[in-house]
Amino acid sequence: MFAGIDTISPGFKTIRIHPTIARIGQGLDSAHGSYDSIRGMIESQWKRSADGIELNVTIPANTTATVHVPTTDARIVREGDSVAAQAAGVKYLRSEDGYAVYAVGSGEYSFTAE
Known part of the structure; x- marks a missing residue:
C-alpha cells in the first residue's frame, strides 16, 4: 500500500505507482515494495527527508507506467x-x-522533488 504499486490493465501491461506519503512527523519516512509480475519485477521505493522526496521505481520490459510524484x-x-x-x-x-x-x-527511474 505505502509503495503504491497497482495495475491499470490486465497482465500488468500498464502499471500505476502512487505512493502514500504523509507529511513529516505524521507517518513513515520511507517504504519499499516490489511485486514479481508476469512481466517481471516491479519496484517502488521512496524516502522522505527535510530536503524533499526521492522516489525510485523499476518498470519491467514491455510495460508502461504512470508514476505519481508527491509535489505541488x-x-x-x-x-x-x-x-x-x-x-x-x-x-x-x-x-x-x-x-x-x-x-x-x-x-x-529516480525522481526527486523538494
Missing part, C-alpha cells in the same frame, strides 16, 4: 540529473491531488 510544483521534479519533464523516457501528464503525474516506459 511539477517544475521542481527531477529524474536523475534532468528536469523530469525533459528526461529521456519520461512524459509529464498532469498535476492532481498533490502529485505530479508522469508516463514512463520500462526501465529504472
Whole structure:
C-alpha cells in the first residue's frame, strides 16, 4: 500500500505507482515494495527527508507506467540529473491531488522533488 504499486490493465501491461506519503512527523519516512509480475519485477521505493522526496521505481520490459510524484510544483521534479519533464523516457501528464503525474516506459527511474 505505502509503495503504491497497482495495475491499470490486465497482465500488468500498464502499471500505476502512487505512493502514500504523509507529511513529516505524521507517518513513515520511507517504504519499499516490489511485486514479481508476469512481466517481471516491479519496484517502488521512496524516502522522505527535510530536503524533499526521492522516489525510485523499476518498470519491467514491455510495460508502461504512470508514476505519481508527491509535489505541488511539477517544475521542481527531477529524474536523475534532468528536469523530469525533459528526461529521456519520461512524459509529464498532469498535476492532481498533490502529485505530479508522469508516463514512463520500462526501465529504472529516480525522481526527486523538494
